[in-house]
Amino acid sequence: MKKLLNLFKKDPARGLERDMFIQRMVFWIFLFPALFSFFMVQIIPFSIGLYYSFTNWSATAQPSIDWVGFKNYIDAFKDFKFLYATMITSIYTVLNIISVNVVAFALAMLATSKLKYRNIYRAGFFLPNVIGGIILGYIWQFIFNQFVPGLATVTGIGALSKTLLGDSKTAIIALVIVSTWQYAGYVMMIYVAALQNVPAELLEAAQIDGANAWQRFRAITIPMVMPAFTITMFLTLVNSFKQFDVNVSLTNGGPSTMFMGQAIKGTTLLAMHIAETSSVGLNTAQAQAKAIVFFLVLVTFSLIQVVVTKRREVEL
Numbered sequence: 416m417k418k419l420l421n422l423f424k425k426d427p428a429r430g431l432e433r434d435m436f437i438q439r440m441v442f443w444i445f446l447f448p449a450l451f452s453f454f455m456v457q458i459i460p461f462s463i464g465l466y467y468s469f470t471n472w473s474a475t476a477q478p479s480i481d482w483v484g485f486k487n488y489i490d491a492f493k494d495f496k497f498l499y500a501t502m503i504t505s506i507y508t509v510l511n512i513i514s515v516n517v518v519a520f521a522l523a524m525l526a527t528s529k530l531k532y533r534n535i536y537r538a539g540f541f542l543p544n545v546i547g548g549i550i551l552g553y554i555w556q557f558i559f560n561q562f563v564p565g566l567a568t569v570t571g572i573g574a575l576s577k578t579l580l581g582d583s584k585t586a587i588i589a590l591v592i593v594s595t596w597q598y599a600g601y602v603m604m605i606y607v608a609a610l611q612n613v614p615a616e617l618l619e620a621a622q623i624d625g626a627n628a629w630q631r632f633r634a635i636t637i638p639m640v641m642p643a644f645t646i647t648m649f650l651t652l653v654n655s656f657k658q659f660d661v662n663v664s665l666t667n668g669g670p671s672t673m674f675m676g677q678a679i680k681g682t683t684l685l686a687m688h689i690a691e692t693s694s695v696g697l698n699t700a701q702a703q704a705k706a707i708v709f710f711l712v713l714v715t716f717s718l719i720q721v722v723v724t725k726r727r728e729v730e731l
Contacts, residue, residue, distance in 0.1 A: 472700040487704035500688035508655035523606030541600035552664025583672040583681025609643035645724040659686040
């Protein structure tokens with residue numbers, strides 16, 4: 416305490432030390448709310464959840480919560496519904512990553528071209544991202560079940576008469592379409608920022624040297640925006656694995672399909688399956704164990720993706 420008081424005495428020799436101390440104090444004062452919130456909302460709940468995943472915690476009334484070890488994790492991997500949800504989520508994630516990034520990059524190329532009213536197009540492409548997932552799912556449910564079949568009646572195109580939501584295989588495609596429509600505009604803005612940083616002089620020099628549009632795109636544009644690909648791939652990977660609200664409102668996990676000789680919901684993604692394990696099955700401890708496994712899978716895939724794309728940046 417005496418040392419602290421000495422810092423604030425009017426001593427020119429201690430001026431620099433005093434200023435550094437004040438800067439550190441200001442830094443930690445401003446950082447404390449964020450750290451406190453992170454620990455209260457993330458670290459502490461995660462730690463409690465990790466503990467409960469090793470117990471017999473249930474949503475029903477019980478006299479005590481007992482330690483059961485890895486039983487919930489073993490039961491989770493024996494659950495064919497959990498295995499199917501993991502498989503279908505992985506398929507959905509791959510399709511969604513490809514679809515969102517291809518569409519977003521195409522829109523970004525369009526929005527950064529010399530097209531008239533391109534700023535209006537940017538706003539229009541981004542607009543679906545501000546619509547809530549629950550509302551979005553119900554809107555597209557109407558489009559798939561009512562509008563498209565009605566369009567088939569008017570135009571006479573028989574292929575449109577069957578709704579995509581009527582079969583589990585096509586319902587996954589419907590989920591990808593809706594997710595792409597919602598999220599591509601957001602990812603587009605990241606690509607727009609990256610494309611605007613590509614030096615025009617470099618492209619002009621390549622054009623003067625005789626490089627065609629594809630050669631300029633492959634040899635200059637793609638390497639220059641590769642850091643943006645790292646970001647967008649990570650965002651779409653995480654967003655796809657965590658998909659819940661559109662899954663609930665658009666398909667509600669259906670329609671049914673067969674897996675390992677059992678009839679199950681064909682489009683129940685991991686997040687929705689975990690929620691159903693807790694709220695419908697009332698097995699909150701096993702739901703928490705599945706959530707921990709989900710977390711580890713997501714972290715693993717995310718780290719692999721970031722390492723691979725970062726390495727690709729260096730190679731290019």
